[in-house]
Amino acid sequence: MQYLEEQERLEEQAGYATERVEVVQQVRLPKDALDKIRNANYKIDAMNRAMEELLSGQKAVMERIDPERVISLTQEHLQAKGIQEPFQMGVATDEGAFYPLFSEAFADTLSPSEESIRARLFPKDILGKENYLYLHFPNKSNYIIKQIWLPLSSSVVLMGIIIFCFIYAIRTIIQQKKLSEIKNDFINNMTHEFKTPIATISLAVEALQDPELMHQQRFRERYLQVINQENKRLGEQVEKVLQAATLDKQQFSLKKERLDLHEVLSGCTQQVALQIERKGGQIAFFGSPGAWVEADPFHLTHIFNNLLDNAIKYSKDAPQVSLRLEAEETYYVVTISDQGIGMSKEALRYIFDKFYRVHTGNVHDVKGFGLGLAYVKAMVEAHKGQVFAESDH
Numbered sequence: 472m473q474y475l476e477e478q479e480r481l482e483e484q485a486g487y488a489t490e491r492v493e494v495v496q497q498v499r500l501p502k503d504a505l506d507k508i509r510n511a512n513y514k515i516d517a518m519n520r521a522m523e524e525l526l527s528g529q530k531a532v533m534e535r536i537d538p539e540r541v542i543s544l545t546q547e548h549l550q551a552k553g554i555q556e557p558f559q560m561g562v563a564t565d566e567g568a569f570y571p572l573f574s575e576a577f578a579d580t581l582s583p584s585e586e587s588i589r590a591r592l593f594p595k596d597i598l599g600k601e602n603y604l605y606l607h608f609p610n611k612s613n614y615i616i617k618q619i620w621l622p623l624s625s626s627v628v629l630m631g632i633i634i635f636c637f638i639y640a641i642r643t644i645i646q647q648k649k650l651s652e653i654k655n656d657f658i659n660n661m662t663h664e665f666k667t668p669i670a671t672i673s674l675a676v677e678a679l680q681d682p683e684l685m686h687q688q689r690f691r692e693r694y695l696q697v698i699n700q701e702n703k704r705l706g707e708q709v710e711k712v713l714q715a716a717t718l719d720k721q722q723f724s725l726k727k728e729r730l731d732l733h734e735v736l737s738g739c740t741q742q743v744a745l746q747i748e749r750k751g752g753q754i755a756f757f758g759s760p761g762a763w764v765e766a767d768p769f770h771l772t773h774i775f776n777n778l779l780d781n782a783i784k785y786s787k788d789a790p791q792v793s794l795r796l797e798a799e800e801t802y803y804v805v806t807i808s809d810q811g812i813g814m815s816k817e818a819l820r821y822i823f824d825k826f827y828r829v830h831t832g833n834v835h836d837v838k839g840f841g842l843g844l845a846y847v848k849a850m851v852e853a854h855k856g857q858v859f860a861e862s863d864h
Contacts, residue, residue, distance in 0.1 A: 532564055532592060532602040538572045545606065556614050558606060562592070565601035653824070664708050668701035675701075712842070725767040725853060732762035732803055736796055739775040743783065743792075751789035754779075758796030762803050770850045775805070777843040782809035802856075813862045822860055823848040 545560060561571040587607040608614065675694040740756045747754050782792045786809055795806040814822070825845040851858040 532562060532600070533570060535593065536562070541604070542572060554614075556608050556610050558608050559587075560607075561605050563603045563605060569605075649821075661708075661712070665705065668704045668708075671701045672698050725770065727765045727767055730764055730766055730768055730771065731760060732764050732766075732805070733758050733760045733796055735768070735771055736775060736794060736805065739772060739779060740794055742776065743779045747783060747790050747792060750783070750786075752783075752786065752791055754790070754792040754794065756794045756796075758794075759798075762796060762798060764803065766854055771854070774847050774850050775807075777847050778807045781843060782807055782811065785809070785811040787812055816862075819860055819862060823858070 542560065545558075549555075549558070559571075561569055563569045587605045590604045590606075592602040592604055675698045678694050679691060736758060737756060740754055744754055779792065779794070783790050786792075791810045793806075793808045795808075797804045797806070823844050825842060848858055
């Protein structure tokens, strides 16, 4: 500096001006030198931070955390998740010590437990200690139940509805199958019941049209009587089918009278006695007179006639039928028993259903539409009574 000042002073003294020239020395560096310098600075910073963490990791954990800040952050996060339940918080050191930080309403029970939520403190420390922050919810079970009871109950209800619908669908399918079988049986039975009288009437008409029988009055009267009987039989069968619709719609009226049940049963016994004797069987009636009831005489007679008719039809050999009238405190019990072919327990469940008949294969040895017992059940219930069947087979 002194040299420059001396030079300027000499120039001023010399009375002339000189130009000052600055010389800058340029140094050429490699292209990757800047990146190497930057990486070196990063490594130096990383080493400095590692040293700081190494030194801080050896400090006591309670010196490195702010309890109020930890509690505040925890409460904020819980509230953000919609959790308002009381909780406990503490720090467990690797030396086995436990420092409670916060205990809301459960100060006496604050301690680490298996149900507590645990998180390691300062996990990135290179040589850090095994210190953990514990968070415990004493009412966790109640809170979980409160949170899941609505969706759980909805799931249970939905599952119940699905199971109910499934069972209902299966039962409907089974019922439809049974109804289809009953319908087919009814059509077959009706075909047999109608085919026989129609064929008989056709044969009688053809015989009457024979010129050789035109003047034989005895044969004409016989065939006319056959036509008349078969015609009545057809009418009765049609009436039974129509009667089934009447029973379903309850379109019948009872004309009740004061009757002696013993007298009604005695009359029914006399009506079937001849039919049973022709088959070599017997019928026995046990009861005492004076069993007075309020009932419709027409329907009451048909009830017992249907039951006796079934006892005769389903007896293989000579029918052995027993009819018994017994008096209870407030009602009468009428028992009709026979020694017939019997039926299974499954059949007993459906014998009072309309059009139902016990399956006997393709053999149509017993006539009927399966309406007799359905009529009996409907009429007995209309008289405020009960009817049931039992079988030993």
